[in-house]
Amino acid sequence: MSELLDLAQAAVEAARTAGADFCDSYCSDTTEVSVDVERSSINYCATIRDQGISVRAYVNGGQGFATVQQLDLQSARECGRRAVEMAKAAHPDPDFVRLPDPTEAEEVPELFDERMAGLDSSAFVQWCLRGIEEAREVASDAIVQGGAGAGWGDSALASSTGVALTRRGSSASVSFFVIINRDGDVGTYFEQDMARRMADLEGEAIGEKAARAALGQLGSRPVPTGRVPLILGPLAAWGLIGSVISAAEAEGIQRNRSWLVGCEGQQIASPLLTVREEPLIPAGLSSGAYDGEGVARRPRALIDDGVLTTYLHNSYTAYKSGVMPTGHASRGGYSSSVGISTSNLQVQPGEHTEAELISEVDNGIYVAYAGLSPNSVTGEVSTTIDFGFRIEGGELTAPISTTLVGSTANELLGGIDAVSSDYRDEPGLIMPSLRIESVQIASEG
Amino acid sequence: MRGLIEDILREAKRRGASFADIRVTDAEGTSVSVEDGQADRVSSAAVSGAGLRVLIDGAWGFAPTNTVTREELRRCLDDALGMAQAASGHVTEPGVVAEVEPVEATVSAEAEIDPREVPLADRVQRIFEIEQVARERDDRVVNTRASYSDSAGKLIIANSFGTWIEQEAMRCSVRLATTAQSGDVRQFATESEARPGGYEIVNAVDPEQWAGAVADRALSLLDAKLAPAGTFDIIIDPRVCGLLAHEAFGHNAEADAVWAGESILAGREGEQVCSELVSIADDPTLEGLNGSFRYDHEGVPARRHDIVRDGVLVGYLHSLETAARLGVEPNGCARAQSHQDEPIVRMSNTFIDGGDATLEEIIADTKDGLLMRGGYWGYVFTARGQFTCNVENAWQIRDGKVGQHYRNASFAGLTLEMLSRVDALGREVSFDLGGMCGKGGQSMHVDAGGPHLRIRDVVVGGQEDGGRA
Numbered sequence: 001m002s003e004l005l006d007l008a009q010a011a012v013e014a015a016r017t018a019g020a021d022f023c024d025s026y027c028s029d030t031t032e033v034s035v036d037v038e039r040s041s042i043n044y045c046a047t048i049r050d051q052g053i054s055v056r057a058y059v060n061g062g063q064g065f066a067t068v069q070q071l072d073l074q075s076a077r078e079c080g081r082r083a084v085e086m087a088k089a090a091h092p093d094p095d096f097v098r099l100p101d102p103t104e105a106e107e108v109p110e111l112f113d114e115r116m117a118g119l120d121s122s123a124f125v126q127w128c129l130r131g132i133e134e135a136r137e138v139a140s141d142a143i144v145q146g147g148a149g150a151g152w153g154d155s156a157l158a159s160s161t162g163v164a165l166t167r168r169g170s171s172a173s174v175s176f177f178v179i180i181n182r183d184g185d186v187g188t189y190f191e192q193d194m195a196r197r198m199a200d201l202e203g204e205a206i207g208e209k210a211a212r213a214a215l216g217q218l219g220s221r222p223v224p225t226g227r228v229p230l231i232l233g234p235l236a237a238w239g240l241i242g243s244v245i246s247a248a249e250a251e252g253i254q255r256n257r258s259w260l261v262g263c264e265g266q267q268i269a270s271p272l273l274t275v276r277e278e279p280l281i282p283a284g285l286s287s288g289a290y291d292g293e294g295v296a297r298r299p300r301a302l303i304d305d306g307v308l309t310t311y312l313h314n315s316y317t318a319y320k321s322g323v324m325p326t327g328h329a330s331r332g333g334y335s336s337s338v339g340i341s342t343s344n345l346q347v348q349p350g351e352h353t354e355a356e357l358i359s360e361v362d363n364g365i366y367v368a369y370a371g372l373s374p375n376s377v378t379g380e381v382s383t384t385i386d387f388g389f390r391i392e393g394g395e396l397t398a399p400i401s402t403t404l405v406g407s408t409a410n411e412l413l414g415g416i417d418a419v420s421s422d423y424r425d426e427p428g429l430i431m432p433s434l435r436i437e438s439v440q441i442a443s444e445g
Numbered sequence: 446m447r448g449l450i451e452d453i454l455r456e457a458k459r460r461g462a463s464f465a466d467i468r469v470t471d472a473e474g475t476s477v478s479v480e481d482g483q484a485d486r487v488s489s490a491a492v493s494g495a496g497l498r499v500l501i502d503g504a505w506g507f508a509p510t511n512t513v514t515r516e517e518l519r520r521c522l523d524d525a526l527g528m529a530q531a532a533s534g535h536v537t538e539p540g541v542v543a544e545v546e547p548v549e550a551t552v553s554a555e556a557e558i559d560p561r562e563v564p565l566a567d568r569v570q571r572i573f574e575i576e577q578v579a580r581e582r583d584d585r586v587v588n589t590r591a592s593y594s595d596s597a598g599k600l601i602i603a604n605s606f607g608t609w610i611e612q613e614a615m616r617c618s619v620r621l622a623t624t625a626q627s628g629d630v631r632q633f634a635t636e637s638e639a640r641p642g643g644y645e646i647v648n649a650v651d652p653e654q655w656a657g658a659v660a661d662r663a664l665s666l667l668d669a670k671l672a673p674a675g676t677f678d679i680i681i682d683p684r685v686c687g688l689l690a691h692e693a694f695g696h697n698a699e700a701d702a703v704w705a706g707e708s709i710l711a712g713r714e715g716e717q718v719c720s721e722l723v724s725i726a727d728d729p730t731l732e733g734l735n736g737s738f739r740y741d742h743e744g745v746p747a748r749r750h751d752i753v754r755d756g757v758l759v760g761y762l763h764s765l766e767t768a769a770r771l772g773v774e775p776n777g778c779a780r781a782q783s784h785q786d787e788p789i790v791r792m793s794n795t796f797i798d799g800g801d802a803t804l805e806e807i808i809a810d811t812k813d814g815l816l817m818r819g820g821y822w823g824y825v826f827t828a829r830g831q832f833t834c835n836v837e838n839a840w841q842i843r844d845g846k847v848g849q850h851y852r853n854a855s856f857a858g859l860t861l862e863m864l865s866r867v868d869a870l871g872r873e874v875s876f877d878l879g880g881m882c883g884k885g886g887q888s889m890h891v892d893a894g895g896p897h898l899r900i901r902d903v904v905v906g907g908q909e910d911g912g913r914a
Contacts, residue, residue: 033528039705041538045528046507048785065488069511086475086487089565091573093485121528125535143706179706179828186709186829222904225675255480256587257624259631337488371824375853377624377633382672382855382906384833386826402831402858404906406674442674442906 004029004156005166007076011055012158014080020057020087022099023160024293025080027053028334029071030153031117035124037176040132040144045121052334055083058099062090065337097319102163105296110283112168113197117152119172124148131176131207138211139180146176146190146210148203163294171196171285174203178210182218187399189213189368189387193426196283200427213368213387220399222444223390229364230405230439231357231391234424234431236367241275241347243373244268244409245302248310249328249340250317252376259379259409260308268308269413272350273434275303279327279343284428286343292331297343306413312340344428350419354433357418359394365403365441366391374409381407385441403443412436446513450603453497453518458605460526462499464542464765465605468742469495469513470784472598472614475560477569479576479591484569492598496784497521503539504529509785543769545745547607552739554615556643560595563644568593572619575652579623582660585667587631588624589660593617593647600742608744616890617646621656625663632666632852634659634819634837639879639890640735662819662837665850672839672854672907678814679856680807680869680899685836687878687893688820691795693832693860694725695893696884698752698760699778699790700767702827709830709861713758719864721756722800729777729793735879735892736793738780743788745777764790782887789885797895800870804897807869809845815905816840816847817854820878825860833857839905855906863900871897 004027011025029051036044051071057064057080064086068075127148135142150172157165175192191210195201232240244260252258260268279297281287291297293315301309313321314329317340330341358366368387374380385403389396415437423432450467457465471493478486494511495518506529508521560568576591595617602610618639625632636659638650681689702708710718719725729738729747738747743765751759761771764779767790779788808816819837826832835855841848876894 035528035532038701039538042504042532042535043538043540044505044507044787045525045532046787047524047528048507048509049511050509050785051511061485063486065486067488067490069491069493082489086489086565089569090477090487091484091569093483095483096485121531125532129535145705145707181706181828188826188828255590256626257590257622257631257633261631335490337486378631378853380671380853380908382835382853382908384831384855384857384906386831402904404674404833404855404857404904406672406853406855406906406908408908440674440908442676442904444676444904 004154005158005164007053007071007073008156008158010073011053011076011080012160014077015055015057015084016160018081018084019059020084020160021059023055023057023083024099024158024163025053025055026155026157026331026334027071028153028155030151032149032151033119033121033124034147034149035121035128036147037128037132037144042125042128053079054334055079056337057083057087058096059084059087061093061096062087064090067335095320096316099159099161100293100295100315100325101161102294103296105289107289108280108282108287110197111287112170115198116150116170116172119150127174127203131174134205134207135176135178135211138208139215141180142211143179144176144207148174157294159294165290165294172201174206176207176210178214180214180218185218187214187217189217194285195427196285200283217387217399220401222402223400225442227438227440229361230436231361231364231366232434232436233366233368234433235369236372237434238431240372240412242345244413245275245342245345247376248308248312250311250313250321251340253311254317254320257377259374259377263308264311266308267306269303269306270416271306272419273303273306273413273416274301274348276301276346276348277342277344278346278428281344281428284344285426287428288343291327291329292338293329295325295327295329297327312342314338314340346430347419347432349421349423349432351421352418353422354420357420357433357435358391358396361391362393364391365400366396370405372405379409381405381409381412403441406440406442447609449515453522454603454605457499457522462501464500465498466743467495467497467603468781468784469601470598472596474594474596475565476592476594477572479572481588482580484573487569492783494784497525498787499525499529500540500542501526501529502533503536504533505540507787540766541769542765543775545606545775548610548744550610550740552612554613555641556615558644559597560617560644561597571647575619575621575650575656578652578656579621579660582657583664585625585627585664586623586660587626590622592620602740602742602744604744610740610744612740614641615643616641617644619647619650621659623660623663625667627667630667632663634662637879640733641737666852669850669852671909672851672905673909674907675905676902677905678811678899678901679903680811680814680816680897682818682897683875683894684877685817685820685834686797686895686898687876688823688834690725690797690895691792691891691893692823692825692834694864695727695792695795696825697827697830697860698762700761700763700771701790703761704767704770707828709827710758716758717756718758718861719753719756720867722870723753723756723864723867724798725753726751726798727762727792727795731794734794734876735890738793741777741779742781743779745775747777750776762790762792764788780889782889786887789887791884791889792882792891794876794892796874796876796893797898799872799874799896802869802871804871807871807897807899808842808847811842811899812844814842816842830860832860856903857906858904863903866901867898868901869899
């Protein structure tokens, strides 16, 4: 890892020499191994090693960014010089203040599992075979797609302000998508598991769960158009909450292209909704002591009893707003520049189980999965319920077909009248179900 | 380079591979981002490497590298063969490849102006000027984002059949997003010009007309009402028609989905699957469109693919593998995002053919419906044939006349049911959806289009009750 840090620091030095006022460099060396399943057969095996360097340089506030896909000293220096060339072509930006100074934090344990990094393809083949077998035990005519894989690697971050960090991480995932087609009546569903260490990766029953859920989607039919209560299952609720939090990123706020402009410190959701960010959970999927610029992250409530407590900042947006960076700078690898995102999100569970929430609904819809993300600019929602069930007399009845939701973020968030006490959890994440009082749906029924 | 690549391919065959191919990329690109009057972000990317794929004992192995040396390519070969061999005993549907005649070709980039020869400062200034038009259009414009990108480089495609293609590629694009606000209502519109070619693509953009129109669209949405929910007859414009052709139908015609049991079109060749008014094709040979190319990434020459003719399903889109599986000739539809991805079946320029009506005639013939313009996004679950399209604008049509303007509408349905209810098509076909399509974790340049088209009895998702019961 020290070699990566040496390269990052050499790139920074080259950029400084070329005229950068501020600069940072990120280097990574990653390996991914994966096995794909197609039509219930092992199909594709891949080992993908990816290496690269990026440099971000500022000249009079204008930002230049350059990437190369080699890890050697010459490439690092050339990347640094190239970033400065780009920065000089950019217009000066008076809103840029500086890159952040180093901060001290203790790295989160168990982000890397030696056992996972050492896995060869035969382990993934076995996971895939097990998933296929599980699905076919549930339904012999199940068609299974999906696969299993793992990734691991090292990265380093260095900056002209003295940030010098290295990191090692690993993760693995198993996912299956099952299709059951009975004379044109098609049921499909998916299930997955992800983890940073082997002990957290269930692997088992993923194929079985996907197949059972696909069976449950057979015989879907439309429902009447009208306003009804929705119960968002864990994955549907998670998609909604994640996109709401994303809309709080400060760049969109400052640029007046987010529906959450003017909402910091305001009630944006039902008082029943609290969302915490927990970046320091050992082995958490999105855990890490530092953000993408080397700023220490810290646990906090992002939505507290329905109030949006803070916008999410990287150093650019924070200093522009006259506040300190909040530890939300993100990097999607060496090939992408610095953005803004959160770490592990946890929705605070409520007092009653999902089953109890369902039992209180006389006529409504259970949304297992739908892309309910509000449009990040307008806050409006118009989409299809991809997987759902009708609720009648407090019970799930038939799966539904071709049913759309038309709403707004304000209506969905403000209409939350219950959060379930039981939840889906992945390492670091807590995902309960949400009930929304009344939403307009359209269908053919 | 050629000697090295051919050595590796020979070694792959010697070690038991029934097929092997290598794609070598060497490219560079720049991008410029202008937001709210500040051209304050300029980027450069250098992309290079090779992706090696082998088929051995019915199992595929793939390994890429960013460093094209003999040592690294040998490591890739070891990795790819090792993984495939470990899996081969467990493959129940062995991989296969259609044999094709080797192709030897050199393809030059079809560009008038190499963007690398345009001073970077001029490229920055040009995008700034485009953004400025939208920004200064109206006080209610609260955000404008323009971006420019170019890429230029070479792709080598070689395989164990003896194919060797050296293909220069050059692309330029300009994109603009404008947000307008009035009171609590914030709306936006986007537009892009993107296709293979040089800087002439950027020069062809008239800032006043092009950027002004984007701002005007965002401004007009401020006065639009929330869309109604219910069932309507809808008339869709060429952009939404392209979205329908690509998302709802095109993904189902990709033969990897057909073979995998994920397509509603599986086993239906020769059957009537749509209204007899509907013909659908995918054509990478059309000049000047975002999805155009000369050879696919398996080295197969590009050609037009008829998918539906007069409502009858006549063919699928194939890779070397799917062609072998379904016993047909490969038709050049496999592409990969980069050397780090394996080629998969992709659409190119997908469209519904035109009919014989004018838009005015279709509107005049519609008693109670919605006119939908401007596709935002769409997606499909191919196995169920259920799709969703989200559109920028809708207008009420009552007794043959266009009325109230609505915003934020989606429509959804089962693809084949919906396309069986198409009962009017406009004469003029246009392509207006140049963008990127995501599939299997890869993004690929595509385009799509069609005529104005009417579909009866479509479920529209909106915020207010308003459709027929």
